[in-house]
Amino acid sequence: MLKYFGYGLVLVLMFSCNSSESTDKKTTIIDGSERYEVYQGSEMANVMRGMHAFNLQLKKEIESGKVTTEFPEEFLKIHTAEFSESKSRNATFDYYSGKFVDAQKLVFTEDSTVSLTERYNNAINLCISCHQRECTGPIPKIKKLLIK
Ligand code: HEC
Structure with a gap:
Protein backbone atom coordinates (compact mmCIF):
# COMPACT_ATOMS: atom_id res chain seq x y z
CA MET A 1 0.00 0.00 0.00
CA LEU A 2 2.59 2.51 1.12
CA LYS A 3 4.87 1.41 -1.67
CA TYR A 4 2.24 2.26 -4.30
CA PHE A 5 1.57 5.60 -2.74
CA GLY A 6 5.27 6.31 -3.08
CA TYR A 7 5.13 5.79 -6.83
CA GLY A 8 2.16 8.13 -7.08
CA LEU A 9 4.11 10.81 -5.32
CA VAL A 10 7.01 10.49 -7.75
CA LEU A 11 4.64 11.20 -10.64
CA VAL A 12 3.37 14.28 -8.86
CA LEU A 13 6.92 15.58 -8.51
CA MET A 14 7.54 15.10 -12.20
CA PHE A 15 4.65 17.15 -13.46
CA SER A 16 4.10 19.98 -11.05
CA CYS A 17 6.13 23.19 -10.86
CA ASN A 18 7.91 22.14 -7.73
CA SER A 19 7.69 19.40 -5.23
CA SER A 20 5.78 20.49 -2.17
CA GLU A 21 3.30 22.92 -3.66
CA SER A 22 0.82 20.91 -5.66
CA THR A 23 0.84 17.43 -4.17
CA ASP A 24 -2.75 18.14 -3.17
CA LYS A 25 -3.66 18.46 -6.84
CA LYS A 26 -3.20 14.79 -7.58
CA THR A 27 -4.79 11.88 -5.79
CA THR A 28 -3.84 8.25 -6.07
CA ILE A 29 -6.67 5.78 -5.83
CA ILE A 30 -5.70 2.19 -5.18
CA ASP A 31 -8.36 -0.36 -5.97
CA GLY A 32 -7.08 -3.89 -5.44
CA SER A 33 -4.05 -4.20 -7.69
CA GLU A 34 -5.07 -1.28 -9.92
CA ARG A 35 -3.75 2.19 -9.32
CA TYR A 36 -5.40 5.30 -10.75
CA GLU A 37 -3.98 8.77 -10.94
CA VAL A 38 -6.65 11.37 -10.63
CA TYR A 39 -5.37 14.72 -11.72
CA GLN A 40 -7.15 17.85 -10.64
CA ASN A 46 -5.24 22.76 -18.41
CA VAL A 47 -4.41 25.63 -20.76
CA MET A 48 -0.74 24.62 -20.49
CA ARG A 49 -1.41 20.98 -21.21
CA GLY A 50 -3.44 22.02 -24.26
CA MET A 51 -0.56 24.20 -25.46
CA HIS A 52 1.83 21.32 -24.99
CA ALA A 53 -0.35 18.87 -26.93
CA PHE A 54 -0.93 21.39 -29.72
CA ASN A 55 2.77 22.14 -30.15
CA LEU A 56 3.66 18.46 -30.11
CA GLN A 57 1.33 18.01 -33.08
CA LEU A 58 2.60 21.20 -34.73
CA LYS A 59 6.20 19.97 -34.42
CA LYS A 60 5.26 16.80 -36.33
CA GLU A 61 3.51 18.83 -39.00
CA ILE A 62 6.47 21.18 -39.47
CA GLU A 63 8.84 18.22 -39.66
CA SER A 64 6.69 16.55 -42.29
CA GLY A 65 6.39 19.81 -44.24
CA LYS A 66 2.65 20.45 -44.06
CA VAL A 67 1.10 22.68 -41.46
CA THR A 68 -2.69 22.32 -41.34
CA THR A 69 -3.44 24.31 -38.18
CA GLU A 70 -3.94 27.95 -37.27
CA PHE A 71 -3.23 29.90 -34.10
CA PRO A 72 -5.66 28.47 -31.51
CA GLU A 73 -7.71 31.27 -29.97
CA GLU A 74 -7.99 29.19 -26.76
CA PHE A 75 -4.36 30.08 -26.09
CA LEU A 76 -5.53 33.60 -25.25
CA LYS A 77 -6.96 32.09 -22.06
CA ILE A 78 -3.40 32.32 -20.76
CA HIS A 79 -4.29 35.96 -19.99
CA THR A 80 -7.27 35.12 -17.77
CA ALA A 81 -7.11 31.50 -16.55
CA GLU A 82 -6.89 30.86 -12.83
CA PHE A 83 -3.74 29.39 -11.35
CA SER A 84 -3.20 26.66 -8.77
CA GLU A 85 -3.51 27.91 -5.23
CA SER A 86 0.22 28.33 -4.79
CA LYS A 87 0.68 30.51 -7.91
CA SER A 88 -0.60 33.85 -9.06
CA ARG A 89 -0.46 36.25 -11.95
CA ASN A 90 2.41 38.70 -11.70
CA ALA A 91 4.34 41.14 -13.89
CA THR A 92 6.85 38.48 -15.01
CA PHE A 93 4.08 36.13 -16.05
CA ASP A 94 2.24 38.88 -17.96
CA TYR A 95 5.42 39.92 -19.74
CA TYR A 96 6.26 36.42 -20.93
CA SER A 97 2.71 35.40 -21.74
CA GLY A 98 2.43 38.42 -24.07
CA LYS A 99 5.72 37.59 -25.77
CA PHE A 100 4.79 33.93 -26.04
CA VAL A 101 1.40 34.64 -27.67
CA ASP A 102 3.05 37.00 -30.19
CA ALA A 103 5.70 34.39 -31.02
CA GLN A 104 3.17 31.59 -31.38
CA LYS A 105 1.08 33.78 -33.73
CA LEU A 106 4.16 34.48 -35.87
CA VAL A 107 4.44 30.73 -36.57
CA PHE A 108 1.27 31.09 -38.65
CA THR A 109 2.28 34.25 -40.51
CA GLU A 110 2.77 33.52 -44.17
CA ASP A 111 4.87 36.46 -45.28
CA SER A 112 7.79 36.01 -42.91
CA THR A 113 11.44 36.01 -43.91
CA VAL A 114 12.33 33.91 -40.86
CA SER A 115 12.09 30.15 -41.44
CA LEU A 116 9.13 28.25 -40.05
CA THR A 117 11.33 26.06 -37.85
CA GLU A 118 13.02 29.10 -36.36
CA ARG A 119 9.71 30.85 -35.64
CA TYR A 120 8.37 27.67 -34.04
CA ASN A 121 11.49 27.26 -31.87
CA ASN A 122 11.27 30.94 -30.86
CA ALA A 123 7.79 30.29 -29.48
CA ILE A 124 8.91 27.17 -27.61
CA ASN A 125 11.91 29.05 -26.21
CA LEU A 126 9.46 31.57 -24.74
CA CYS A 127 7.61 28.71 -22.99
CA ILE A 128 10.99 27.83 -21.53
CA SER A 129 11.92 31.44 -20.61
CA CYS A 130 8.74 31.85 -18.62
CA LYS A 144 11.49 17.97 -26.19
CA LEU A 145 9.21 20.17 -28.31
CA LEU A 146 12.17 22.01 -29.84
CA ILE A 147 13.04 21.08 -33.43
CA LYS A 148 16.72 20.22 -33.65
C1 HEC B 1 4.04 33.29 -19.20
C2 HEC B 1 4.56 32.14 -18.53
C3 HEC B 1 4.38 30.77 -19.18
C4 HEC B 1 4.43 30.46 -20.51
C5 HEC B 1 4.70 31.37 -21.71
C6 HEC B 1 4.20 29.04 -20.59
N1 HEC B 1 4.00 28.52 -19.33
FE1 HEC B 1 3.56 26.58 -18.89
N2 HEC B 1 3.18 27.10 -16.96
C7 HEC B 1 3.37 28.34 -16.40
C8 HEC B 1 2.89 28.34 -15.03
C9 HEC B 1 2.90 29.52 -14.08
C10 HEC B 1 2.40 27.04 -14.79
C11 HEC B 1 1.73 26.53 -13.50
C12 HEC B 1 0.23 26.77 -13.63
C13 HEC B 1 -0.51 26.38 -12.39
O1 HEC B 1 0.01 25.57 -11.61
O2 HEC B 1 -1.65 26.87 -12.19
C14 HEC B 1 2.65 26.27 -16.01
C15 HEC B 1 2.38 24.91 -16.15
C16 HEC B 1 2.75 24.15 -17.25
C17 HEC B 1 2.67 22.72 -17.34
C18 HEC B 1 2.21 21.79 -16.22
C19 HEC B 1 0.71 21.61 -16.33
C20 HEC B 1 0.23 20.60 -15.32
O3 HEC B 1 -0.17 19.52 -15.76
O4 HEC B 1 0.29 20.92 -14.11
C21 HEC B 1 3.12 22.36 -18.59
C22 HEC B 1 3.23 20.95 -19.16
C23 HEC B 1 3.44 23.58 -19.29
N3 HEC B 1 3.21 24.65 -18.44
C24 HEC B 1 3.89 23.62 -20.59
C25 HEC B 1 4.03 24.81 -21.32
C26 HEC B 1 4.28 24.87 -22.74
C27 HEC B 1 4.44 23.65 -23.67
C28 HEC B 1 4.34 26.19 -23.08
C29 HEC B 1 4.51 26.81 -24.43
C30 HEC B 1 3.77 26.25 -25.55
C31 HEC B 1 4.15 26.95 -21.85
N4 HEC B 1 3.96 26.08 -20.81
C32 HEC B 1 4.19 28.33 -21.78
C33 HEC B 1 3.92 29.43 -17.05
C34 HEC B 1 4.10 29.54 -18.43
Whole structure:
Protein backbone atom coordinates (compact mmCIF):
# COMPACT_ATOMS: atom_id res chain seq x y z
CA MET A 1 0.00 0.00 0.00
CA LEU A 2 2.59 2.51 1.12
CA LYS A 3 4.87 1.41 -1.67
CA TYR A 4 2.24 2.26 -4.30
CA PHE A 5 1.57 5.60 -2.74
CA GLY A 6 5.27 6.31 -3.08
CA TYR A 7 5.13 5.79 -6.83
CA GLY A 8 2.16 8.13 -7.08
CA LEU A 9 4.11 10.81 -5.32
CA VAL A 10 7.01 10.49 -7.75
CA LEU A 11 4.64 11.20 -10.64
CA VAL A 12 3.37 14.28 -8.86
CA LEU A 13 6.92 15.58 -8.51
CA MET A 14 7.54 15.10 -12.20
CA PHE A 15 4.65 17.15 -13.46
CA SER A 16 4.10 19.98 -11.05
CA CYS A 17 6.13 23.19 -10.86
CA ASN A 18 7.91 22.14 -7.73
CA SER A 19 7.69 19.40 -5.23
CA SER A 20 5.78 20.49 -2.17
CA GLU A 21 3.30 22.92 -3.66
CA SER A 22 0.82 20.91 -5.66
CA THR A 23 0.84 17.43 -4.17
CA ASP A 24 -2.75 18.14 -3.17
CA LYS A 25 -3.66 18.46 -6.84
CA LYS A 26 -3.20 14.79 -7.58
CA THR A 27 -4.79 11.88 -5.79
CA THR A 28 -3.84 8.25 -6.07
CA ILE A 29 -6.67 5.78 -5.83
CA ILE A 30 -5.70 2.19 -5.18
CA ASP A 31 -8.36 -0.36 -5.97
CA GLY A 32 -7.08 -3.89 -5.44
CA SER A 33 -4.05 -4.20 -7.69
CA GLU A 34 -5.07 -1.28 -9.92
CA ARG A 35 -3.75 2.19 -9.32
CA TYR A 36 -5.40 5.30 -10.75
CA GLU A 37 -3.98 8.77 -10.94
CA VAL A 38 -6.65 11.37 -10.63
CA TYR A 39 -5.37 14.72 -11.72
CA GLN A 40 -7.15 17.85 -10.64
CA GLY A 41 -5.18 20.60 -12.26
CA SER A 42 -5.95 24.31 -12.25
CA GLU A 43 -7.54 26.07 -15.21
CA MET A 44 -4.06 27.35 -16.12
CA ALA A 45 -2.59 23.85 -15.92
CA ASN A 46 -5.24 22.76 -18.41
CA VAL A 47 -4.41 25.63 -20.76
CA MET A 48 -0.74 24.62 -20.49
CA ARG A 49 -1.41 20.98 -21.21
CA GLY A 50 -3.44 22.02 -24.26
CA MET A 51 -0.56 24.20 -25.46
CA HIS A 52 1.83 21.32 -24.99
CA ALA A 53 -0.35 18.87 -26.93
CA PHE A 54 -0.93 21.39 -29.72
CA ASN A 55 2.77 22.14 -30.15
CA LEU A 56 3.66 18.46 -30.11
CA GLN A 57 1.33 18.01 -33.08
CA LEU A 58 2.60 21.20 -34.73
CA LYS A 59 6.20 19.97 -34.42
CA LYS A 60 5.26 16.80 -36.33
CA GLU A 61 3.51 18.83 -39.00
CA ILE A 62 6.47 21.18 -39.47
CA GLU A 63 8.84 18.22 -39.66
CA SER A 64 6.69 16.55 -42.29
CA GLY A 65 6.39 19.81 -44.24
CA LYS A 66 2.65 20.45 -44.06
CA VAL A 67 1.10 22.68 -41.46
CA THR A 68 -2.69 22.32 -41.34
CA THR A 69 -3.44 24.31 -38.18
CA GLU A 70 -3.94 27.95 -37.27
CA PHE A 71 -3.23 29.90 -34.10
CA PRO A 72 -5.66 28.47 -31.51
CA GLU A 73 -7.71 31.27 -29.97
CA GLU A 74 -7.99 29.19 -26.76
CA PHE A 75 -4.36 30.08 -26.09
CA LEU A 76 -5.53 33.60 -25.25
CA LYS A 77 -6.96 32.09 -22.06
CA ILE A 78 -3.40 32.32 -20.76
CA HIS A 79 -4.29 35.96 -19.99
CA THR A 80 -7.27 35.12 -17.77
CA ALA A 81 -7.11 31.50 -16.55
CA GLU A 82 -6.89 30.86 -12.83
CA PHE A 83 -3.74 29.39 -11.35
CA SER A 84 -3.20 26.66 -8.77
CA GLU A 85 -3.51 27.91 -5.23
CA SER A 86 0.22 28.33 -4.79
CA LYS A 87 0.68 30.51 -7.91
CA SER A 88 -0.60 33.85 -9.06
CA ARG A 89 -0.46 36.25 -11.95
CA ASN A 90 2.41 38.70 -11.70
CA ALA A 91 4.34 41.14 -13.89
CA THR A 92 6.85 38.48 -15.01
CA PHE A 93 4.08 36.13 -16.05
CA ASP A 94 2.24 38.88 -17.96
CA TYR A 95 5.42 39.92 -19.74
CA TYR A 96 6.26 36.42 -20.93
CA SER A 97 2.71 35.40 -21.74
CA GLY A 98 2.43 38.42 -24.07
CA LYS A 99 5.72 37.59 -25.77
CA PHE A 100 4.79 33.93 -26.04
CA VAL A 101 1.40 34.64 -27.67
CA ASP A 102 3.05 37.00 -30.19
CA ALA A 103 5.70 34.39 -31.02
CA GLN A 104 3.17 31.59 -31.38
CA LYS A 105 1.08 33.78 -33.73
CA LEU A 106 4.16 34.48 -35.87
CA VAL A 107 4.44 30.73 -36.57
CA PHE A 108 1.27 31.09 -38.65
CA THR A 109 2.28 34.25 -40.51
CA GLU A 110 2.77 33.52 -44.17
CA ASP A 111 4.87 36.46 -45.28
CA SER A 112 7.79 36.01 -42.91
CA THR A 113 11.44 36.01 -43.91
CA VAL A 114 12.33 33.91 -40.86
CA SER A 115 12.09 30.15 -41.44
CA LEU A 116 9.13 28.25 -40.05
CA THR A 117 11.33 26.06 -37.85
CA GLU A 118 13.02 29.10 -36.36
CA ARG A 119 9.71 30.85 -35.64
CA TYR A 120 8.37 27.67 -34.04
CA ASN A 121 11.49 27.26 -31.87
CA ASN A 122 11.27 30.94 -30.86
CA ALA A 123 7.79 30.29 -29.48
CA ILE A 124 8.91 27.17 -27.61
CA ASN A 125 11.91 29.05 -26.21
CA LEU A 126 9.46 31.57 -24.74
CA CYS A 127 7.61 28.71 -22.99
CA ILE A 128 10.99 27.83 -21.53
CA SER A 129 11.92 31.44 -20.61
CA CYS A 130 8.74 31.85 -18.62
CA HIS A 131 9.11 28.44 -17.02
CA GLN A 132 12.65 29.23 -15.89
CA ARG A 133 11.18 32.03 -13.81
CA GLU A 134 7.74 30.73 -12.89
CA CYS A 135 7.57 26.93 -12.98
CA THR A 136 10.72 24.88 -13.55
CA GLY A 137 9.26 21.35 -13.24
CA PRO A 138 7.96 20.89 -16.82
CA ILE A 139 11.09 22.31 -18.56
CA PRO A 140 12.56 18.92 -19.62
CA LYS A 141 9.20 18.01 -21.16
CA ILE A 142 8.96 21.38 -22.97
CA LYS A 143 12.52 21.10 -24.32
CA LYS A 144 11.49 17.97 -26.19
CA LEU A 145 9.21 20.17 -28.31
CA LEU A 146 12.17 22.01 -29.84
CA ILE A 147 13.04 21.08 -33.43
CA LYS A 148 16.72 20.22 -33.65
C1 HEC B 1 4.04 33.29 -19.20
C2 HEC B 1 4.56 32.14 -18.53
C3 HEC B 1 4.38 30.77 -19.18
C4 HEC B 1 4.43 30.46 -20.51
C5 HEC B 1 4.70 31.37 -21.71
C6 HEC B 1 4.20 29.04 -20.59
N1 HEC B 1 4.00 28.52 -19.33
FE1 HEC B 1 3.56 26.58 -18.89
N2 HEC B 1 3.18 27.10 -16.96
C7 HEC B 1 3.37 28.34 -16.40
C8 HEC B 1 2.89 28.34 -15.03
C9 HEC B 1 2.90 29.52 -14.08
C10 HEC B 1 2.40 27.04 -14.79
C11 HEC B 1 1.73 26.53 -13.50
C12 HEC B 1 0.23 26.77 -13.63
C13 HEC B 1 -0.51 26.38 -12.39
O1 HEC B 1 0.01 25.57 -11.61
O2 HEC B 1 -1.65 26.87 -12.19
C14 HEC B 1 2.65 26.27 -16.01
C15 HEC B 1 2.38 24.91 -16.15
C16 HEC B 1 2.75 24.15 -17.25
C17 HEC B 1 2.67 22.72 -17.34
C18 HEC B 1 2.21 21.79 -16.22
C19 HEC B 1 0.71 21.61 -16.33
C20 HEC B 1 0.23 20.60 -15.32
O3 HEC B 1 -0.17 19.52 -15.76
O4 HEC B 1 0.29 20.92 -14.11
C21 HEC B 1 3.12 22.36 -18.59
C22 HEC B 1 3.23 20.95 -19.16
C23 HEC B 1 3.44 23.58 -19.29
N3 HEC B 1 3.21 24.65 -18.44
C24 HEC B 1 3.89 23.62 -20.59
C25 HEC B 1 4.03 24.81 -21.32
C26 HEC B 1 4.28 24.87 -22.74
C27 HEC B 1 4.44 23.65 -23.67
C28 HEC B 1 4.34 26.19 -23.08
C29 HEC B 1 4.51 26.81 -24.43
C30 HEC B 1 3.77 26.25 -25.55
C31 HEC B 1 4.15 26.95 -21.85
N4 HEC B 1 3.96 26.08 -20.81
C32 HEC B 1 4.19 28.33 -21.78
C33 HEC B 1 3.92 29.43 -17.05
C34 HEC B 1 4.10 29.54 -18.43
